[in-house]
Amino acid sequence: MNAGTLMDLILPLGLVVLAEIILRQRRAAEAVAQFMVFGLLMAVAWVRVDAPDLALTEAAIGSGVTGALLLAALRRIGPHREPTRPLPSPARLPVYTATLLLGGALSWALIELWSDPVSLTAAVDARLAESGSSNPVAAVILNFRAYDTFLEIGVLLLSALAVYTLAGSRGRRSLEEPGPVFQFYLSRLAPLFAIVALYLVWIGSRRPGGAFPAGALLSGVGVLVLLGASPWPLGLHRKVVRYLLVAGFGVFLFAGLWGGRYGAMLTLPPEQAKAWKLLIELACMLSIGFSFTVLFACCAGWLGDESGEGT
Amino acid sequence: MNPQLVYALAGAWICAIGLRGFMGEVDTFRRILGANLLGSGIFLVLVAVARRAPDGPPDPVPHAMVLTGIVVSVSGTALLLALLARLHEEHREEGEGNE
Amino acid sequence: MEMPLHYLSNALVLAGIFFLFASALGVLRFPDTLSRLHALAKADNVALGCIVLGLMIRQPNALLALKLVLIWSVTQISSAASGFKLAQQIRARALREQRPGGESAP
Numbered sequence: 001m002n003a004g005t006l007m008d009l010i011l012p013l014g015l016v017v018l019a020e021i022i023l024r025q026r027r028a029a030e031a032v033a034q035f036m037v038f039g040l041l042m043a044v045a046w047v048r049v050d051a052p053d054l055a056l057t058e059a060a061i062g063s064g065v066t067g068a069l070l071l072a073a074l075r076r077i078g079p080h081r082e083p084t085r086p087l088p089s090p091a092r093l094p095v096y097t098a099t100l101l102l103g104g105a106l107s108w109a110l111i112e113l114w115s116d117p118v119s120l121t122a123a124v125d126a127r128l129a130e131s132g133s134s135n136p137v138a139a140v141i142l143n144f145r146a147y148d149t150f151l152e153i154g155v156l157l158l159s160a161l162a163v164y165t166l167a168g169s170r171g172r173r174s175l176e177e178p179g180p181v182f183q184f185y186l187s188r189l190a191p192l193f194a195i196v197a198l199y200l201v202w203i204g205s206r207r208p209g210g211a212f213p214a215g216a217l218l219s220g221v222g223v224l225v226l227l228g229a230s231p232w233p234l235g236l237h238r239k240v241v242r243y244l245l246v247a248g249f250g251v252f253l254f255a256g257l258w259g260g261r262y263g264a265m266l267t268l269p270p271e272q273a274k275a276w277k278l279l280i281e282l283a284c285m286l287s288i289g290f291s292f293t294v295l296f297a298c299c300a301g302w303l304g305d306e307s308g309e310g311t
Numbered sequence: 312m313n314p315q316l317v318y319a320l321a322g323a324w325i326c327a328i329g330l331r332g333f334m335g336e337v338d339t340f341r342r343i344l345g346a347n348l349l350g351s352g353i354f355l356v357l358v359a360v361a362r363r364a365p366d367g368p369p370d371p372v373p374h375a376m377v378l379t380g381i382v383v384s385v386s387g388t389a390l391l392l393a394l395l396a397r398l399h400e401e402h403r404e405e406g407e408g409n410e
Numbered sequence: 411m412e413m414p415l416h417y418l419s420n421a422l423v424l425a426g427i428f429f430l431f432a433s434a435l436g437v438l439r440f441p442d443t444l445s446r447l448h449a450l451a452k453a454d455n456v457a458l459g460c461i462v463l464g465l466m467i468r469q470p471n472a473l474l475a476l477k478l479v480l481i482w483s484v485t486q487i488s489s490a491a492s493g494f495k496l497a498q499q500i501r502a503r504a505l506r507e508q509r510p511g512g513e514s515a516p
Contacts, residue, residue: 005314070343078399121371192484
């Protein structure tokens with residue numbers, strides 16, 4: 001047994017144990033801290049199963065932005081939280097039975113599945129040349145399953161709109177003074193991360209990367225900028241905010257309709273595919289990054305509809 | 312045994328633990344945590360399944376699903392948290408009104 | 411010629427692991443948040459620094475070795491900034507609660 005195998009045993013086991021610890025933790029803030037650690041370990045697990053783009057997305061969004069959202073919401077809920085009491089005992093039995101059934105059934109199914117490795121790799125590779133990118137994941141996201149991605153960007157937009165509407169003016173708080181060290185850090189590193197995000201979109205057609213990891217990175221930067229007390233992402237003109245939120249969905253829709261001239265909706269002619277995909281990915285990156293910044297600002301109570309005019 | 316199976320099984324049990332958190336907690340905030348764990352477990356299962364062929368590159372389709380899924384799950388979490396925070400603020404105002 | 415360098419690399423990585431372990435112990439066992447923060451900073455600079463240095467010796471590609479340095483330096487700056495932010499919060503809370511522990515913040 002070499003070190004890699006040992007790690008492949010310890011890491012999954014550690015993830016399961018940590019999941020259990022998170023739910024047993026009675027103090028919510030500590031549960032959130034442990035959830036963020038869980039996200040980071042999950043990112044390491046993604047690297048171990050050959051998914052570096054997922055690792056990047058998970059580290060930036062799954063651990064970073066989710067953690068920030070959870071903590072911000074927790075602070076707004078404050079001491080008025082519901083008391084944490086255990087589930088009444090008559091309800092426990094069905095819950096635990098369902099848990100064990102799900103875990104057992106999934107494990108059994110996976111072990112059964114393992115002897116029969118069906119894969120769509122060949123199907124994707126066969127038409128990879130038509131997609132305008134040599135990274136198969138990018139081809140699936142933007143060509144073969146473009147409907148899924150399109151609707152997912154739609155879900156993100158809807159959620160951002162709903163949260164923006166819910167924010168209200170009641171819980172409005174002001175940003176805090178960040179101090180010189182943090183401002184120095186932001187002014188040097190935020191541009192660096194923005195460049196990395198652009199690079200990820202650019203490289204996404206050939207290697208792991210693309211709009212989703214890049215947007216995740218940008219949203220992390222957005223949250224940091226807000227923590228650094230510079231409200232410029234929110235201080236933009238209202239119209240600009242709206243355009244940025246809608247950019248991904250809008251460009252995707254336009255590209256889909258444009259492609260409709262060549263056949264079905266959301267089909268892109270192979271010779272134009274590369275340019276369109278770059279455009280779509282850039283717009284999606286901006287929308288993903290900006291939506292999460294807005295979501296965080298709303299959850300933290302920093303952004304509200306002060307005029308009360310609705311959206 | 313393929314080491315990826317260990318990750319898949321871990322994902323299965325993280326799903327189970329997350330489901331318990333989702334159903335078996337009284338506190339809404341904890342339910343949201345449970346739902347997130349459930350999601351993470353599903354992602355782990357999907358990506359490990361993508362890797363189950365002993366050699367060759369991983370299956371890109373589950374990867375793409377998980378990549379977009381992470382983003383969607385966080386936006387769902389944000390919506391739940393915003394609803395929860397708003398609910399608490401409404402309750403608090405009601406409480407203040409009664410005093 | 412190759413062997414002593416490999417020993418040096420191994421020694422550095424082991425030293426990094428030792429510091430990582432020590433700082434994890436510190437985070438678990440130190441009594442208050444500020445000293446825990448101090449232990450955490452050790453993990454970020456000394457432990458990661460040793461490991462990066464050890465791996466650089468092994469890395470034949472100069473560009474990749476430089477990327478390792480980049481990782482270390484970005485972690486340095488991030489660690490300093492987040493440590494500062496945390497300490498600031500701790501100090502603000504201590505001042506709010508009117509405890510004398512407030513001035514122990516750096």
